[in-house]
Amino acid sequence: MSSISASGNNGTDNDALSTNRAATVKAHLESLGVKAATVKASGQGKRQPVTTSCSDKLPREQLILCLQPDRRVTIEVTGQIR
Numbered sequence: 001m002s003s004i005s006a007s008g009n010n011g012t013d014n015d016a017l018s019t020n021r022a023a024t025v026k027a028h029l030e031s032l033g034v035k036a037a038t039v040k041a042s043g044q045g046k047r048q049p050v051t052t053s054c055s056d057k058l059p060r061e062q063l064i065l066c067l068q069p070d071r072r073v074t075i076e077v078t079g080q081i082r
Helices: 015-031 060-070
Strands: 003-008 039-043 073-078
Touching: 003 015, 015 039, 015 073
Parallel strands: 003 039
Antiparallel strands: 003 073
16 A cells, blocks of 8 residues: 545535545544554535535535535545555
8 A cells, every 4th residue: 555545525605614624634644553644634615526416405404414515535545455
């Protein structure tokens, strides 16, 4: 394994929250023994949504449920299989 990228995402325009999500995953991987230099964490805010039909006009609870898939961390592992 040469690198791991943890990319935090969020359903709203909140870069700090998405960065914290990715940093939490990075810390967990390090606690499992993955070298800190191998893992990079970044926040994407709402720049990479998977939802496309969540209107700001939805009632708050429905909007929260609609945007739930955007609240995630995507992990990409790079390396060679031996």
